[in-house]
Amino acid sequence: MQAVKITEHGGTDVIEYGEYPDPEVGRDEVLVDVKAGALNHLDVWVRRGLPTLSLEMPHVPGSDAAGVVVETGPDVARFEEGDRVAVTAGVNCGDCEFCRDGDPTLCVNFHLLGEHVTGVHSEYAAVPEDNLIPVPEGVDWITAGASSLVFQTAWRMLIDRAELEPGEKILVLGASGGVGHAALQIADYAGAEVYATGSTTEKLQYARDHGADHVVNYEEHNFAEWIRSETGGRGVDVVVDYIGAGTWRDSIKSLAKNGRLVTCGGTAGPNPETDLPRIFWNQLQIIGSTMGTPGQVDDVMELVWDGTFQPAVREVLPMSEVARAHEIIEGREGFGKVVVRPDSEL
Numbered sequence: 146m147q148a149v150k151i152t153e154h155g156g157t158d159v160i161e162y163g164e165y166p167d168p169e170v171g172r173d174e175v176l177v178d179v180k181a182g183a184l185n186h187l188d189v190w191v192r193r194g195l196p197t198l199s200l201e202m203p204h205v206p207g208s209d210a211a212g213v214v215v216e217t218g219p220d221v222a223r224f225e226e227g228d229r230v231a232v233t234a235g236v237n238c239g240d241c242e243f244c245r246d247g248d249p250t251l252c253v254n255f256h257l258l259g260e261h262v263t264g265v266h267s268e269y270a271a272v273p274e275d276n277l278i279p280v281p282e283g284v285d286w287i288t289a290g291a292s293s294l295v296f297q298t299a300w301r302m303l304i305d306r307a308e309l310e311p312g313e314k315i316l317v318l319g320a321s322g323g324v325g326h327a328a329l330q331i332a333d334y335a336g337a338e339v340y341a342t343g344s345t346t347e348k349l350q351y352a353r354d355h356g357a358d359h360v361v362n363y364e365e366h367n368f369a370e371w372i373r374s375e376t377g378g379r380g381v382d383v384v385v386d387y388i389g390a391g392t393w394r395d396s397i398k399s400l401a402k403n404g405r406l407v408t409c410g411g412t413a414g415p416n417p418e419t420d421l422p423r424i425f426w427n428q429l430q431i432i433g434s435t436m437g438t439p440g441q442v443d444d445v446m447e448l449v450w451d452g453t454f455q456p457a458v459r460e461v462l463p464m465s466e467v468a469r470a471h472e473i474i475e476g477r478e479g480f481g482k483v484v485v486r487p488d489s490e491l
Contacts (some may be wrong), residue, residue, distance in 0.1 A: 148267030154194030168271035207266030211289035248327030297437030311336030321480030390414025457481025
């Protein structure tokens with residue numbers, strides 16, 4: 146089969162699309178004929194290399210995909226040939242204390258398809274049954290392949306971890322990115338007053354069209370000063386910051402007393418400077434969040450399937466042009482997701 150491969154860590158020149166061994170289907174696995182997948186900033190980090198990441202090369206990336214079941218292992222009970230499915234990337238052991246307590250995202254062996262193990266950006270992918278969710282008829286493959294990772298991540302961040310309440314004020318940084326544009330829609334759905342940042346007129350208009358009540362161009366204004374001005378010096382109850390270095394101190398400055406900063410990553414750097422006096426004096430909460438539990442995935446994806454939430458798509462490319470997809474993400478071009486499809490599907 147044909148697959149996206151990285152041959153070593155580095156720039157976009159390490160990406161190839163070509164022959165790769167057909168997957169072997171395990172007892173609890175499903176073979177999926179992939180119709181569409183999407184990139185996340187995670188794919189860029191995997192390509193570049195992470196200090197804690199040791200991969201066998203060549204490595205197939207990709208944590209988001211959707212397609213049709215063509216084969217099932219003997220222990221698979223939930224799916225059969227012909228079913229439409231989408232991938233949910235989090236893998237857990239199912240047996241540690243955190244899994245037994247009902248939150249597998251805290252699993253001591255938690256890892257992601259496409260990051261720590263073989264991903265799904267290929268013509269066919271063998272995926273554990275527990276990492277698949279049904280896709281209703283009528284949902285197009287672009288939507289199905291672009292939604293799971295960012296919407297479950299944003300849903301857990303806002304609804305479960307930050308416990309966002311109707312009427313609260315929330316600031317979403319990078320509202321045009323994958324997690325950002327999902328968070329924007331979820332915050333609006335939750336009844337919050339939504340503040341958002343962006344770098345272009347187009348991105349700010351997109352934010353307004355998808356739930357933002359107030360927007361600011363962070364290239365032209367300091368967003369923390371803007372928040373203080375807009376809220377009469379109070380600040381917001383919640384900040385969504387998955388950017389990290391460069392925004393962290395201003396995110397903390399943007400919070401009201403007893404505010405919550407929730408993060409799922411650091412796309413601009415993992416070790417930002419912080420402001421401890423402001424954190425303890427204002428009794429702020431710094432909250433980490435990763436992916437979503439099966440129940441959270443089901444809850445948010447039902448709202449994607451029925452059209453309540455809609456993934457924005459910047460561009461749809463053949464998998465053979467995945468290097469260009471990386472450039473779009475790294476260059477922060479447009480808003481929403483970059484989707485790739487096997488060349489055989491185009």
